[in-house]
Amino acid sequence: MAKLYLVFGLWLLTLQVQAQRIYGGHFDRRNPVGAFSGQPYAYRFACTFYADAQGANALPDRLTFRIIQKSTNTVVKEYTARKDQDTQSSAVLNDCGSAGGTSGINYLFVRYNYDTIVNPIQFNDSQGYYVVNAPVGARNPSANVASSPIVLYHWFSPQYLFEQLNDPNDGKAASGWIPESYKYICKGQSNRINIGVGIFPAQTTFNPQTFNLVLRNAVPVTSGSLPFKEVDWKSGFSASSQGMGNSVVPSGNAVFTNNSSTSSFIVTLTPPQTGVFSVAFLTEQSRNGVLLCINYREMQFEVNDCSQTNSKPLISVSKVGKPALPALTAVCEDSIVQLNLKSYAKGSAFQWKLNNTDIPNATDTVLVIRNNQTGVYTCTVKNELLCPKTITSDPVTISLVPKPTVSVTAGNPSGTPCVDGTIKLTVTASGAGALTYQWYRENKKIDGATSTSYEAIETGVYAIRVTDSNGCATTSGNSPVIPSTPPKADIRALKNGYCKGNNLTLYSTSGRTNIYQWMRDGQPIGGIKDSVIISQAGVYTVKVTAPNSCSTTSLPLTIIQYPEPVVTVDSQGNQLCQGTSLSLTAKGVDLKKFEWRRNGQAISGASKDLFTVNQEGNYAVSVTDTNGCKAVSKEIEIKKVDKITVQIDSIPDFCGISASPIALKGIPAGGNFSGPGIANATFDPKMAGIGRHVITYTVKGNLDCLNGEAQKTVTVSSPPALNLGEDRIIFKGASVTLNADMGVGYTYHWTPESGVDNPALAKTTFTPEHTTTYHITAKGPMECLAEDSITIRVFSGIYVPEVFTPNGDGQNDTWELKGLEAYPAAEVTIVNRWGQVIFFEKGNTQKNFDGTVQGDSLPIGEYAFIIRTEPNGHVLRGKFLLLR
Numbered sequence: 001m002a003k004l005y006l007v008f009g010l011w012l013l014t015l016q017v018q019a020q021r022i023y024g025g026h027f028d029r030r031n032p033v034g035a036f037s038g039q040p041y042a043y044r045f046a047c048t049f050y051a052d053a054q055g056a057n058a059l060p061d062r063l064t065f066r067i068i069q070k071s072t073n074t075v076v077k078e079y080t081a082r083k084d085q086d087t088q089s090s091a092v093l094n095d096c097g098s099a100g101g102t103s104g105i106n107y108l109f110v111r112y113n114y115d116t117i118v119n120p121i122q123f124n125d126s127q128g129y130y131v132v133n134a135p136v137g138a139r140n141p142s143a144n145v146a147s148s149p150i151v152l153y154h155w156f157s158p159q160y161l162f163e164q165l166n167d168p169n170d171g172k173a174a175s176g177w178i179p180e181s182y183k184y185i186c187k188g189q190s191n192r193i194n195i196g197v198g199i200f201p202a203q204t205t206f207n208p209q210t211f212n213l214v215l216r217n218a219v220p221v222t223s224g225s226l227p228f229k230e231v232d233w234k235s236g237f238s239a240s241s242q243g244m245g246n247s248v249v250p251s252g253n254a255v256f257t258n259n260s261s262t263s264s265f266i267v268t269l270t271p272p273q274t275g276v277f278s279v280a281f282l283t284e285q286s287r288n289g290v291l292l293c294i295n296y297r298e299m300q301f302e303v304n305d306c307s308q309t310n311s312k313p314l315i316s317v318s319k320v321g322k323p324a325l326p327a328l329t330a331v332c333e334d335s336i337v338q339l340n341l342k343s344y345a346k347g348s349a350f351q352w353k354l355n356n357t358d359i360p361n362a363t364d365t366v367l368v369i370r371n372n373q374t375g376v377y378t379c380t381v382k383n384e385l386l387c388p389k390t391i392t393s394d395p396v397t398i399s400l401v402p403k404p405t406v407s408v409t410a411g412n413p414s415g416t417p418c419v420d421g422t423i424k425l426t427v428t429a430s431g432a433g434a435l436t437y438q439w440y441r442e443n444k445k446i447d448g449a450t451s452t453s454y455e456a457i458e459t460g461v462y463a464i465r466v467t468d469s470n471g472c473a474t475t476s477g478n479s480p481v482i483p484s485t486p487p488k489a490d491i492r493a494l495k496n497g498y499c500k501g502n503n504l505t506l507y508s509t510s511g512r513t514n515i516y517q518w519m520r521d522g523q524p525i526g527g528i529k530d531s532v533i534i535s536q537a538g539v540y541t542v543k544v545t546a547p548n549s550c551s552t553t554s555l556p557l558t559i560i561q562y563p564e565p566v567v568t569v570d571s572q573g574n575q576l577c578q579g580t581s582l583s584l585t586a587k588g589v590d591l592k593k594f595e596w597r598r599n600g601q602a603i604s605g606a607s608k609d610l611f612t613v614n615q616e617g618n619y620a621v622s623v624t625d626t627n628g629c630k631a632v633s634k635e636i637e638i639k640k641v642d643k644i645t646v647q648i649d650s651i652p653d654f655c656g657i658s659a660s661p662i663a664l665k666g667i668p669a670g671g672n673f674s675g676p677g678i679a680n681a682t683f684d685p686k687m688a689g690i691g692r693h694v695i696t697y698t699v700k701g702n703l704d705c706l707n708g709e710a711q712k713t714v715t716v717s718s719p720p721a722l723n724l725g726e727d728r729i730i731f732k733g734a735s736v737t738l739n740a741d742m743g744v745g746y747t748y749h750w751t752p753e754s755g756v757d758n759p760a761l762a763k764t765t766f767t768p769e770h771t772t773t774y775h776i777t778a779k780g781p782m783e784c785l786a787e788d789s790i791t792i793r794v795f796s797g798i799y800v801p802e803v804f805t806p807n808g809d810g811q812n813d814t815w816e817l818k819g820l821e822a823y824p825a826a827e828v829t830i831v832n833r834w835g836q837v838i839f840f841e842k843g844n845t846q847k848n849f850d851g852t853v854q855g856d857s858l859p860i861g862e863y864a865f866i867i868r869t870e871p872n873g874h875v876l877r878g879k880f881l882l883l884r
Contacts, residue, residue: 020055021140023107024278024298027131027154028176031165031200032115040163043118045131047081047152049110050181050299055138056108059083063112064134068227070155071127075226081112109179120161128157135223140300143275144237147222153296160285160292168203171210171287175199177297178262186306186385187274193301195265197254197283202261210287213254215265217247218280220298231278243277244301245270254283271303310386313344313379313393320368329396332472333372333403339396341365341379348383374400403474404431404466410456413484418550421484422455425462427476433469440465440475442510456481458488459546460511480513482547487514489544489552497560499629503535504559508542515545537561565591565625567633575641577705581614582638586621588631593624597632616640644668646708648697654685655784656719661685664695666710671699677714685716692716722778722786729793729874732769736792739763746780770794795874796822798867803881806851814848815880817867821845827868833861851882860884 030044031037049059060083067077088109112133123129135149162172178196185191195215203211219239221228230239237243248268256263271277280298284291316339319325323340331337341350344365352362355375359367367377380392406429415421429435429452439449441460456462459482467473488509498504508516510530518527520538534540537560545551567588576582586594586609596606598617613619618635625631649665661684664673673681675695677688683695697710720742728736740748741762750759755768766774773791780786799818806813820826821844830839830849838858839849851858860883867876 020058021052021138022055022059022136022150023050023052023105023140023181023300025049025150025152025181026177026179026295026297027133027152028295029154029156029160029174029293030113030176031174034115036115036117038164039117041117041119041161043116043161045079045081045114045116045154046176047112047133047154048177048179049112049136049150049152050107050179051110052105052107052140056110059110059136063136065112065114066132066134066227067123068130068132069125069127070130070227071125073226076123076129079114079116081114084111084113105182107181118156118161120158123156123161124158126158128155128160130155130227132227139278140276142278142300143273144234144243145220145231145278146234147220147231149222150298151221151223151228152298153221153228155294155296157290157292159287159290165201168199168201168211169205169207171207171292173199173201173203173211175213175283175285175293175295177283177295178264180299182300182302184302184304185269185271187271187303189270189306189389191269191271193267193269195267195281196262197264198262199256200261202259203256204259206256206258206260208253211256212286212289213263214251214284214286215249215254215267216282216284217249218282218296220278220280221296242279243271243273243275243303244279245272247279249281269301271301274303274305276300276302306385310345310348310381310383310388310391311343312391313381314342315377315379315393315396316340316342317396317398323366328470330399330401330470331369331372331374332401332470335472336368336370337398339367339369339377339379341381341393344381345383345386347385348381351380351382353378353380369398372400374398401432401470401472403472404429404435404468406464406466406474406476408462408464408476408479410479410481413482415484417484417548418486419484422457423481423483424453424455425464425479425481426453427464427466429466429474431466431468431472431474435469436467438465438467439463442512444510457483457485458509458511459483459485459513459548461513482513484548484550486550486552487511487544487546489542489554491540491542491554491557493557493559495627496558497537497562497627498535499562499627500564502629503533505531505533506540506542506557506559507531508544508554511544511546513547517543517545519543534559562625562627562629565589565623565629565631567591567621567623567631569619569621569633569636571636571638573702574636574638575703575706576613576616576638577703578640578642580703580705581612584611584613584619584621584636585609586611586623586633588623588625590626591623592626595622596620597622613638641703641705643705644699644701644708646671646697646699646710648695648710648712651683651695651712651714653715653717653782655717655780655782657686657689657716658719658785659685659783661687664697666697666699668699671697673697677716683714688714688716690716690718717782717784719784720780720786722776722788724776724788724790727791727793729795730768732794732796733767735765735767737763737765738774738790740776740778740788742778742780742784742786746778746784749777751775751777766792768792768794793874795869798823798869798876800865800867800876800878801880803883804851805883806857807884814850815882816848820867823869823873825870825873827866827871829866829868831864831866832858833863838863858882 025048027047030046032042032044036042062080064080066075069076131154133152135151137149139148139150165174176198178198220231222231250265254263278300283295285293317327317329318338319327320336320338327337350363352359352367376395376397378392378395382390409426411424413421413423437450439446439454440463461478461480463476463478465473465475490509493506508530516528518525518532519541539556539558541554541556543551543553565588567586570585570587594607594609596603596611597620616639618637620633620635622632647667661682664681676693677684693714695712695714699708701707730736748762750756753759755766757765771793773789775789778786797819801815804812804815824844828841831837838853862879862881864879
């Protein structure tokens with residue numbers, strides 16, 4: 001056994017290190033569940049701790065318990081219980097907000113349940129057995145207890161080991177606690193505390209002899225000796241002075257009503273000082289005078305200084321529904337009066353009393369007195385946070401004042417039937433002080449009729465109201481009066497017309513005994529009462545017939561149908577820029593009321609003809625004109641638009657001014673182009689000329705965000721020069737290569753194409769059959785165009801003799817040029833050694849030179865020649881020898 005105790009002590013040290021804050025707990029017996037349910041002598045040891053969340057988490061998953069025999073103080077059994085994972089939470093608030101202390105706490109119920117069989121054969125010691133948990137901690141710090149570890153216990157006797165908990169009426173039941181860990185109470189006041197207890201199963205018929213449960217004060221316990229020991233107290237506290245003052249525990253048995261499983265004890269605590277205090281209670285369950293079990297419980301009380309005073313409330317008397325309008329306590333018979341409670345604390349409860357008896361359901365601060373309920377009225381105010389908690393107002397006595405007595409007599413009719421006449425009405429009345437009078441016809445006051453008699457001229461029901469000096473009034477019964485005079489017949493309406501789809505009520509002189517015939521345009525219409533509802537235009541009259549058979553027809557009343565109002569919405573546009581607003585104006589004739597709507601829903605506060613829009617939607621306005629007729633405008637859709645981005649589509653640069661005008665395009669559409677060369681949204685390079693030109697595209701809208709501008713620069717450059725050089729001369733059959741290369745991106749075309757090796761190349765070979773002028777066209781980027789021409793002169797071969805012998809022998813007698821016929825415009829010139837022209841011929845049919853000048857033979861010698869194939873054409877020069 002010593003070894004067991006040593007292990008238990010080591011385990012205690014570990015728990016003290018690991019455990020957290022615990023407010024207390026309780027130990028009792030419960031019904032087992034599962035495999036033990038229904039078995040003989042089945043017992044559930046139920047240990048519950050009250051802990052904060054951190055403390056609950058730190059409590060061990062398994063907790064050791066010991067069953068200790070009281071007589072020998074020895075451990076007879078030890079068991080381990082698992083921590084129940086199904087923890088319940090609770091919270092308690094400090095209702096005395098101004099008293100200081102904590103505002104409230106949240107705590108958990110952490111349970112350790114252990115089901116077992118406890119047979120009275122084994123547990124048979126008449127002094128019973130304690131069941132004690134291994135100590136846990138830390139106890140929530142308190143003002144009175146120094147010990148930290150908490151120990152809970154349960155004691156049972158062998159007589160408590162019923163074979164079955166199946167007859168609560170015979171006391172075969174288990175008692176237990178209703179868990180609650182923490183309470184707020186007030187310093188220096190008598191605090192009434194409910195301590196809840198339960199019985200399992202419930203009793204159908206309560207028998208205090210077989211089931212007796214009482215509550216006792218106890219002291220908190222801790223570990224240190226078997227089975228447990230009293231806690232160590234802080235200075236100034238002890239078992240007999242735990243800090244709760246005069247703790248009064250009821251001496252009687254807990255009362256359970258039939259079929260109930262719960263009850264409570266009212267404990268009165270009067271703590272003399274503030275702070276948090278650990279307090280313990282136990283219950284003793286007995287059966288037929290034999291003690292069966294003891295259930296232990298520890299909890300904490302936080303004492304606050306609830307020093308606020310509960311002031312005496314005041315009662316005022318007023319008119320009903322008008323607490324600010326005073327009334328007398330002497331109430332007129334059959335009238336009502338209101339009592340109003342004042343000067344009470346917030347959070348109080350109320351109970352009105354009449355003659356010191358509670359008035360059912362009178363728990364408000366206002367009480368209306370009806371049905372002549374006179375007597376002495378008070379109101380009791382209860383507030384748990386104030387001192388005293390319950391206080392009663394000074395009494396108010398409501399007394400009854402009798403009303404005046406009234407009777408009316410009617411005289412005989414006088415006058416000519418259906419012409420004139422009266423019936424005199426006379427009142428006889430008695431009451432307190434001077435009386436005042438007011439006559440009524442058809443429940444309507446008759447102006448000036450304030451004497452004890454009245455000459456009734458019109459048929460109808462009459463009455464009089466008599467008021468005494470106390471303000472108490474009595475109205476007489478109704479007196480039907482039928483004089484000889486014809487009835488009045490007027491016709492009236494609130495307006496002279498009605499709106500389409502609506503109607504209008506016409507009224508005539510009232511008289512509950514009259515008969516009415518309504519007419520429209522001279523034709524009878526439905527309606528026999530003093531009013532009629534119409535929905536057609538026309539001229540209306542009414543014929544009123546009194547009970548004396550006299551009739552009167554009213555003057556005509558013309559009723560029209562009002563024209564429908566016409567309303568339009570005037571807007572500056574239907575688009576909104578971001579962050580801007582737009583004004584809408586309702587336009588129409590004789591418009592009086594306005595209600596603007598957005599997407600079919602009325603806009604709060606939008607009730608003027610002008611409305612400022614700052615969000616998109618479908619807007620309309622509902623209007624009412626001066627006739628009360630309504631109409632709704634057509635919807636106008638308002639859209640939000642973003643700031644536009646203005647752009648110009650790409651514009652190519654131009655090489656030269658020969659290109660055709662091009663069309664320009666801007667985004668968004670609808671803008672205008674401006675700048676050099678612009679005409680009708682086109683750019684003409686010829687109009688613009690050579691240079692760099694800025695083109696502007698401008699968009700103008702009715703909103704700032706719809707305005708914008710974009711620019712592009714267009715370059716019109718001078719076309720490049722193409723120079724093929726001087727004309728070329730070649731001999732027939734010869735070739736010449738020409739190069740017109742302009743660089744990258746150019747295409748070429750030579751004309752004519754005859755004699756050209758490749759007309760599409762910039763550099764190509766030419767072999768013309770005859771003199772030809774060739775033209776090249778070069779097209780490049782930016783529509784660049786370059787052109788040039790060159791003439792290739794083709795020179796046919798001319799045979800020029802180097803010597804001739806003009807001697808008349810018939811051979812070589814002339815200087816004959818062969819091939820000259822190919823040059824129709826050829827010129828041939830021969831000069832002597834002195835440069836004198838001795839021969840000149842032109843054309844392709846010229847004669848040959850014969851060595852003479854004007855018939856005279858020239859001397860032998862060397863002569864020079866000049867052959868020009870054409871004017872400004874190719875020239876051949878040389879010499880030949882003249883021999884004889």
